[in-house]
Amino acid sequence: MEKVRTNLMLCAGTGCVASGTAKVKDALQKELEKRGLEKEIKIVLTGCNGYCAEGPVMAVYPDEIFYQKLTVEDVPMLVEEHFLKGRPYQKLMFKEPEKKTAIPMMKEIPFFKHQVLRVLRNKGLIDPEKIEEYISRDGYQAAAKALLQMTQEDIIKVIKDSGIRGRGGAGFPTGLKWEFASKVKSDVKFMLCNGDEGDPGAFMDRSVMEADPHSVIEGMIIGARAIGAHHGYIYVRAEYPLAVKRLQMAIDKAVESGLLGKNILDSGFDFELQIYQGAGAFVCGEETALMRSIEGKRGMPRPRPPFPAQKGLWDKPSVLNNVETLAQIAPIILNGPEWYRSLGTEKSTGTKVFALTGAVNNVGLVEVPMGIPLRTIIYDIGGGIRKGRKFKAVQLGGPSGGCIPEHLLNTPVTYEDIVATGAIVGSGGMVVMDDNTCMVGTAKFFLEFTTDESCGKCPPCRVGTKILLDMLTDITEGRGKEGDIETLEDLGRDIIATSLCGLGQTAPNPILTTIKYFRDEFESHIKHKWCKAGVCRELTTFLIDEKLCKGCGACLRACPSKAISGEKKMPHKIIQDLCVHCRTCYDACKFKSIKILPAKFQGDPAELEAVSGKSKREAE
Amino acid sequence: MAAKILVVDDEVIVIKSAERVLRSEGYDVEGVLSGREAMLKLEQNNYDLVLTDLKMPEVDGITLIRWLRNVKPSIGIVIITGYPSQETIKEALELGIIDYVPKPFTPAVLSDVTKRALEWGKGEAEAEKPKEEFPPAMLSELDRVVKEHKDKPGSLIPVLQRAQEIVGYLPPFIQKRIGRGLNISPAEVHSVVSFYSFFTMKPRGDHNIRVCLGTACYVKGIEGVLDKIKGSLKINIGDTTENKKFSLEGVRCLGACGLAPVMVVDQDTYGAMTPKKALEVIGRYDSSFVGAAAKEEAEETTE
Numbered sequence: 066m067e068k069v070r071t072n073l074m075l076c077a078g079t080g081c082v083a084s085g086t087a088k089v090k091d092a093l094q095k096e097l098e099k100r101g102l103e104k105e106i107k108i109v110l111t112g113c114n115g116y117c118a119e120g121p122v123m124a125v126y127p128d129e130i131f132y133q134k135l136t137v138e139d140v141p142m143l144v145e146e147h148f149l150k151g152r153p154y155q156k157l158m159f160k161e162p163e164k165k166t167a168i169p170m171m172k173e174i175p176f177f178k179h180q181v182l183r184v185l186r187n188k189g190l191i192d193p194e195k196i197e198e199y200i201s202r203d204g205y206q207a208a209a210k211a212l213l214q215m216t217q218e219d220i221i222k223v224i225k226d227s228g229i230r231g232r233g234g235a236g237f238p239t240g241l242k243w244e245f246a247s248k249v250k251s252d253v254k255f256m257l258c259n260g261d262e263g264d265p266g267a268f269m270d271r272s273v274m275e276a277d278p279h280s281v282i283e284g285m286i287i288g289a290r291a292i293g294a295h296h297g298y299i300y301v302r303a304e305y306p307l308a309v310k311r312l313q314m315a316i317d318k319a320v321e322s323g324l325l326g327k328n329i330l331d332s333g334f335d336f337e338l339q340i341y342q343g344a345g346a347f348v349c350g351e352e353t354a355l356m357r358s359i360e361g362k363r364g365m366p367r368p369r370p371p372f373p374a375q376k377g378l379w380d381k382p383s384v385l386n387n388v389e390t391l392a393q394i395a396p397i398i399l400n401g402p403e404w405y406r407s408l409g410t411e412k413s414t415g416t417k418v419f420a421l422t423g424a425v426n427n428v429g430l431v432e433v434p435m436g437i438p439l440r441t442i443i444y445d446i447g448g449g450i451r452k453g454r455k456f457k458a459v460q461l462g463g464p465s466g467g468c469i470p471e472h473l474l475n476t477p478v479t480y481e482d483i484v485a486t487g488a489i490v491g492s493g494g495m496v497v498m499d500d501n502t503c504m505v506g507t508a509k510f511f512l513e514f515t516t517d518e519s520c521g522k523c524p525p526c527r528v529g530t531k532i533l534l535d536m537l538t539d540i541t542e543g544r545g546k547e548g549d550i551e552t553l554e555d556l557g558r559d560i561i562a563t564s565l566c567g568l569g570q571t572a573p574n575p576i577l578t579t580i581k582y583f584r585d586e587f588e589s590h591i592k593h594k595w596c597k598a599g600v601c602r603e604l605t606t607f608l609i610d611e612k613l614c615k616g617c618g619a620c621l622r623a624c625p626s627k628a629i630s631g632e633k634k635m636p637h638k639i640i641q642d643l644c645v646h647c648r649t650c651y652d653a654c655k656f657k658s659i660k661i662l663p664a665k666f667q668g669d670p671a672e673l674e675a676v677s678g679k680s681k682r683e684a685e
Numbered sequence: 686m687a688a689k690i691l692v693v694d695d696e697v698i699v700i701k702s703a704e705r706v707l708r709s710e711g712y713d714v715e716g717v718l719s720g721r722e723a724m725l726k727l728e729q730n731n732y733d734l735v736l737t738d739l740k741m742p743e744v745d746g747i748t749l750i751r752w753l754r755n756v757k758p759s760i761g762i763v764i765i766t767g768y769p770s771q772e773t774i775k776e777a778l779e780l781g782i783i784d785y786v787p788k789p790f791t792p793a794v795l796s797d798v799t800k801r802a803l804e805w806g807k808g809e810a811e812a813e814k815p816k817e818e819f820p821p822a823m824l825s826e827l828d829r830v831v832k833e834h835k836d837k838p839g840s841l842i843p844v845l846q847r848a849q850e851i852v853g854y855l856p857p858f859i860q861k862r863i864g865r866g867l868n869i870s871p872a873e874v875h876s877v878v879s880f881y882s883f884f885t886m887k888p889r890g891d892h893n894i895r896v897c898l899g900t901a902c903y904v905k906g907i908e909g910v911l912d913k914i915k916g917s918l919k920i921n922i923g924d925t926t927e928n929k930k931f932s933l934e935g936v937r938c939l940g941a942c943g944l945a946p947v948m949v950v951d952q953d954t955y956g957a958m959t960p961k962k963a964l965e966v967i968g969r970y971d972s973s974f975v976g977a978a979a980k981e982e983a984e985e986t987t988e
Contacts, residue, residue, distance in 0.1 A: 079940065079954060083944055083954035084956060117941070117942075117943025263937065263938070266901050266938065304936060304940065306952070341842075342843070344845070344883035345881050345937075359839055361838070361842050422901035422904075422945060423901055423904045424905075460900060496942075498904055507903075510900070518937070
């Protein structure tokens with residue numbers, strides 16, 4: 066066998082594939098062959114690296130040099146410089162935003178530096194389609210240990226002692242769940258995996274399933290052994306075709322290798338696993354609804370008790386765990402509960418993966434110890450707010466979560482502390498919003514989602530969310546009236562108290578938290594018919610402050626409806642009858658001369674000072 | 686007038702027997718031994734139906750079918766194959782074949798399939814024929830899938846997913862057929878189809894555009910992109926353009942938030958979309974669309 070000198074770990078996650086991984090791979094292969102390097106340098110397609118925004122990304126091992134934004138055109142120079150002459154190629158390296166100095170080593174880049182990888186331990190290091198590579202990184206050792214050396218009680222004790230809690234959203238202790246199910250006597254039990262990642266803004270489960278499918282399977286084998294189940298399903302969203310493909314490949318390989326099926330590793334334990342593809346319903350992330358869906362029915366939740374641990378899928382005892390939870394089981398079994406507890410806080414142990422997206426500089430998947438402040442994630446890992454804008458809020462937990470304002474950014478990320486703010490950790494979607502975002506509009510966005518996804522079984526959720534949405538729509542379109550805020554709050558609390566499942570019980574959270582922290586925005590929408598972010602079209606007037614306008618013409622060129630007139634180097638004007646309130650000019654102006662004023666504002670731009678000054682006082 | 690049929694197969698015995706069977710039914714039959722010869726024949730003459738093998742040296746059946754769909758889309762196609770693997774059947778169905786004859790075949794099967802295929806072809810030509818008719822090959826593939834899942838619990842959703850792959854959508858006729866096959870009431874089948882957003886009861890266009898409506902995409906301005914697409918294609922979410930080229934769907938987070946705003950056309954993901962870039966992408970799937978969009982733009986400027 067030829068000796069491989071260098072491995073090029075090229076990311077083939079969904080993000081990088083969309084940015085052109087396939088073309089880059091072909092170009093690299095060709096270039097290496099041209100230079101006669103193809104035998105000593107190997108290209109490996111890995112799962113998601115996490116740094117999706119800069120894709121396609123590639124790490125060079127053993128040097129640990131990290132390249133980003135690869136293009137076909139750059140490949141010849143890269144190969145010549147780095148692999149032929151041994152000089153890492155600066156042009157494609159990460160650069161510090163301010164100093165513009167290149168940082169070659171992956172572990173030195175801020176985005177990676179603060180992360181601790183447990184769930185994502187194999188990301189970017191293995192080819193997810195090869196079981197050998199997973200095994201070479203201690204894969205299936207934990208399963209062997211659990212099956213051959215541990216009793217059911219041993220496994221449950223380790224998991225309980227580790228303090229790991231369900232990573233799907235609710236944070237229920239995993240060990241307890243397993244214990245309940247293991248104690249129920251039944252000839253048939255089911256071990257299930259929830260890969261129906263429905264929260265918009267969350268993609269950590271997708272990444273795990275794509276980058277390290279065997280870690281999920283191994284977790285399920287251990288769980289199945291703990292509760293005594295011999296059948297399992299992985300429920301995956303139909304929107305994730307690559308995850309389905311990789312999981313299926315992994316299952317087939319595991320069966321071939323005797324790690325799934327009858328008499329696993331000669332332990333006498335049988336476990337059969339199959340994939341079940343969802344069909345696009347957010348409510349199916351709820352456990353009872355998910356089980357209904359596997360039964361081939363409408364995915365509607367049912368009241369608990371009986372809990373699934375007693376009567377779940379086909380009325381048999383069942384355990385449902387989230388993908389991220391299952392991916393952590395193997396290292397806990399191998400390294401012990403103390404190791405797991407060494408990170409995180411007393412009640413929220415271990416690490417959590419977040420999908421950091423929105424208006425931050427570094428977008429992608431990050432895994433951090435529980436208990437670190439939100440600020441560290443957003444500013445140190447995320448690199449702060451894009452284009453130097455101002456931070457406004459961070460949305461946690463998707464449609465079940467809430468928006469956290471700036472003054473709470475030092476909140477440590479634990480289940481309890483985040484709940485205290487009114488949001489939830491949820492599955493880990495973290496969407497950062499800058500001052501261009503309208504918070505009333507954001508609340509409306511989430512309500513549109515929940516209204517649409519409400520399964521319709523219980524009226525508080527079905528009717529309640531619709532009423533909330535209608536009220537928010539009225540407010541954003543200028544029909545808000547005195548007392549609306551109080552009604553929203555009252556109704557929201559009623560929906561929480563009376564809904565059947567988690568969807569309804571959390572649907573009002575986005576509204577309640579935005580009212581709590583951004584009440585002045587609701588008030589200015591209702592009282593002054595003024596959306597200060599300039600998002601709600603009916604609630605704005607755009608005016609150019611002639612004192613600030615330099616007449617550069619940027620707004621004039623950007624305006625899609627030709628509503629701006631003015632000579633070069635002379636103050637421009639917006640023709641109000643033609644303006645469609647799209648905010649394009651506002652974003653185009655470099656001199657902050659475009660002002661967003663209340664709806665139907667009539668007057669002289671000279672009055673600007675007075676108006677904005679007055680309203681500011683009022684808002685305070 | 687007798688229907689004109691061209692038989693393409695690299696085995697002489699197949700051609701000979703097909704000729705014998707079909708001529709005795711009164712059809713006008715010709716046979717050729719390769720895909721290349723078939724192309725020559727098809728360029729010179731008009732046929733009502735082509736029966737073709739899939740596995741042939743040089744120009745294989747799929748290539749021939751693809752070429753034929755482009756050059757003379759009105760000619761009906763039936764495949765003769767010894768290897769009816771799911772993949773090739775699926776590919777052939779997507780190319781619009783009417784039916785298939787498994788090898789080896791009996792004379793009765795061959796003449797049956799031929800007769801049905803010719804009738805089907807006529808139906809296609811008459812526009813007023815009810816739309817809910819599907820090529821026999823499609824239905825037999827569907828029945829095979831249903832049979833495969835018949836006694837497995839919870840198989841309705843997987844069958845519906847496969848059915849949508851095969852047929853493209855799930856009209857009542859297909860739902861009823863699945864219900865009958867699985868022994869589930871049509872009401873229950875419909876209750877599931879209407880519940881999940883993945884299932885559609887309307888036929889989709891050639892290309893399906895899915896726009897992500899997730900939070901990250903929302904924050905980064907997907908609404909502007911969506912408005913532009915809607916305006917240019919002149920359709921709303923859930924609709925298909927008049928020329929049946931594009932369908933538009935809104936989806937709840939595609940899980941590619943790092944690339945927001947995101948849209949997916951068929952199977953390809955496109956990130957960091959702007960209204961302008963989105964139109965460019967769509968243009969790659971339909972060249973006439975670019976022309977239309979450019980023309981529109983030109984009109985706007987002259988106004």
